Amino acid sequence: MVDPTPEQREAIATYGDGIDCVLQAGAGCGKSSTLKMIARSDRRRLMTYVAYNKAIASDAKRSFPQNVVAKTGHGLAFDPRHLPRLNRPRQTAHVAAQALDVKRILGVIGSTPSIATDLGPLKAMTYKIIMRVALDTVERWCQSADPEIEARHVPQYDGLTRPEPRAALLALVLPVARAAWTDLLAEDGVLKMSHDHYLKMWALSGPKLPTDVVLLDEAQDTNDVLARVLLDQEHAQRIAVGDSSQAIYEWRGAKDALKQFVRELGAPELTLSQSFRFGPAIAEQANVWLHVIDAPLRLTGYERCESTVGPIDDPDAILCRTNSGAMGIVMESLSAGRKTALVGGGGDIKRLAWAAEALQSGQPTDHPELMGFASWDSVREYAAEEDNSLEVLVKLIDEHGTDRIVEAADALASEDHADLVVSTAHRSKGREWPKVRIHSDFRAPKPDQRSGLVILRREEGRLAYVAVTRARERLDNTALAWVRDVTAVEA
Numbered sequence: 242m243v244d245p246t247p248e249q250r251e252a253i254a255t256y257g258d259g260i261d262c263v264l265q266a267g268a269g270c271g272k273s274s275t276l277k278m279i280a281r282s283d284r285r286r287l288m289t290y291v292a293y294n295k296a297i298a299s300d301a302k303r304s305f306p307q308n309v310v311a312k313t314g315h316g317l318a319f320d321p322r323h324l325p326r327l328n329r330p331r332q333t334a335h336v337a338a339q340a341l342d343v344k345r346i347l348g349v350i351g352s353t354p355s356i357a358t359d360l361g362p363l364k365a366m367t368y369k370i371i372m373r374v375a376l377d378t379v380e381r382w383c384q385s386a387d388p389e390i391e392a393r394h395v396p397q398y399d400g401l402t403r404p405e406p407r408a409a410l411l412a413l414v415l416p417v418a419r420a421a422w423t424d425l426l427a428e429d430g431v432l433k434m435s436h437d438h439y440l441k442m443w444a445l446s447g448p449k450l451p452t453d454v455v456l457l458d459e460a461q462d463t464n465d466v467l468a469r470v471l472l473d474q475e476h477a478q479r480i481a482v483g484d485s486s487q488a489i490y491e492w493r494g495a496k497d498a499l500k501q502f503v504r505e506l507g508a509p510e511l512t513l514s515q516s517f518r519f520g521p522a523i524a525e526q527a528n529v530w531l532h533v534i535d536a537p538l539r540l541t542g543y544e545r546c547e548s549t550v551g552p553i554d555d556p557d558a559i560l561c562r563t564n565s566g567a568m569g570i571v572m573e574s575l576s577a578g579r580k581t582a583l584v585g586g587g588g589d590i591k592r593l594a595w596a597a598e599a600l601q602s603g604q605p606t607d608h609p610e611l612m613g614f615a616s617w618d619s620v621r622e623y624a625a626e627e628d629n630s631l632e633v634l635v636k637l638i639d640e641h642g643t644d645r646i647v648e649a650a651d652a653l654a655s656e657d658h659a660d661l662v663v664s665t666a667h668r669s670k671g672r673e674w675p676k677v678r679i680h681s682d683f684r685a686p687k688p689d690q691r692s693g694l695v696i697l698r699r700e701e702g703r704l705a706y707v708a709v710t711r712a713r714e715r716l717d718n719t720a721l722a723w724v725r726d727v728t729a730v731e732a
């Protein structure tokens with residue numbers, strides 16, 4: 242067992258005072274160790290540790306003392322009566338649209354496979370795509386703390402963001418999304434249930450957890466639905482742990498529950514800033530990003546870890562900003578004959594390639610990144626004129642062709658057997674490797690045309706911080722050299 246640092250001692254003492262609190266723990270700063278120290282300091286009280294995912298929960302079940310129940314939010318909400326509906330065969334959007342009878346909901350008579358719309362580039366919308374968007378809308382609402390499905394839960398799609406197409410999309414999607422939820426609540430409903438659906442049902446029932454203490458981990462990326470339930474456990478001592486600077490799922494609707502705990506419960510904020518993952522050289526790079534995003538925390542590197550920063554020829558992991566960037570590295574690495582793994586598998590890449598293939602052959606697609614386009618040419622145009630993040634995808638597909646990309650995704654190795662692990666920064670969350678290179682698709686923000694200011698979006702800065710703090714021994718962050726040109730940060 243290790244000797245607690247002064248910061249860890251303060252966290253244990255604050256727990257002992259019996260007050261709700263927030264623990265801001267920098268990357269690699271031993272937050273799990275600190276929670277275990279807290280749990281061991283008071284074995285008579287029943288504690289519920291709420292983990293970010295199943296793997297962390299299983300690990301915690303083994304390593305936390307007996308007075309701790311370790312579960313994910315879904316684990317807390319699960320009820321076996323949902324099993325038959327969860328275990329139904331996978332339902333495509335096409336099958337779901339037929340089962341729910343989307344045409345009837347929209348009052349369409351006749352047998353056309355699509356409906357005429359005012360959706361700008363999309364002159365016609367298929368029932369399958371309407372269903373896909375409606376299901377995504379229900380899913381997003383389920384992750385929110387909102388009581389009703391509203392327009393804000395309908396995702397934004399590239400190519401359909403202007404007011405008229407957006408209004409036309411809402412008119413088609415909202416009635417179907419609401420009908421889908423009614424169906425999910427009905428005993429004889431036709432739609433397959435997802436884990437987020439029963440989590441929402443549970444949250445709407447106002448549950449009271451049988452526990453003395455709630456320990457919420459990775460609280461910076463907790464979905465609102467779960468944060469609300471935990472904030473409402475007034476009978477329990479509530480402790481939220483995480484790192485606000487690692488909040489990277491805001492775009493998906495997650496809110497930083499650490500801030501909510503401070504705001505709503507008046508919880509004091511303690512910090513863990515001594516990193517045990519890397520030495521001072523990498524901590525210094527992490528601090529560059531913490532400074533840029535105006536975070537109050539600064540990390541101290543572990544003197545016992547030797548770490549260096551500079552170009553690396555043979556990284557263990559390459560971390561990319563985008564799926565397309567990761568796809569590019571995978572293709573390059575496989576052609577060089579290296580065994581290559583992709584964190585999360587090749588599914589995302591294949592789905593993107595299939596969606597591009599559909600557009601190339603004049604078919605619509607329900608892939609969220611490409612749904613707003615009627616043809617591959619319109620994606621090309623949009624990438625060149627409005628959104629250069631799609632440029633990499635367009636270039637890859639045009640250069641390699643979708644077949645070769647799907648083949649590459651099928652040729653991926655498992656991480657245990659790989660010479661190189663490729664990951665998006667999002668999927669690298671919670672992971673670490675000895676030698677890490679940051680890929681060049683982390684692009685510098687373009688200078689503002691009028692003021693010339695280089696303004697970084699805060700979530701982009703947090704993502705770069707997550708990426709650089711995955712390295713234990715060596716970090717190649719040459720691709721992020723532009724950070725010194727950033728003049729301001731925006732929300």
Ligand SMILES: Nc1ncnc2c1ncn2[C@@H]1O[C@H](COP(=O)(O)OP(=O)(O)OP(=O)(O)O)[C@@H](O)[C@H]1O
Pocket residue numbers: 243244245246249266267268269270271272273274275517518
């Ligand atoms: N007080 C300490 N002295 C020495 N080593 C420590 C101390 N506290 C934690 N560690 C070590 O730091 C490492 C990371 O700790 P831990 O596993 O608790 O962090 P984590 O919470 O999983 O990581 P992160 O902070 O990135 O989420 C472990 O090897 C742990 O033994």
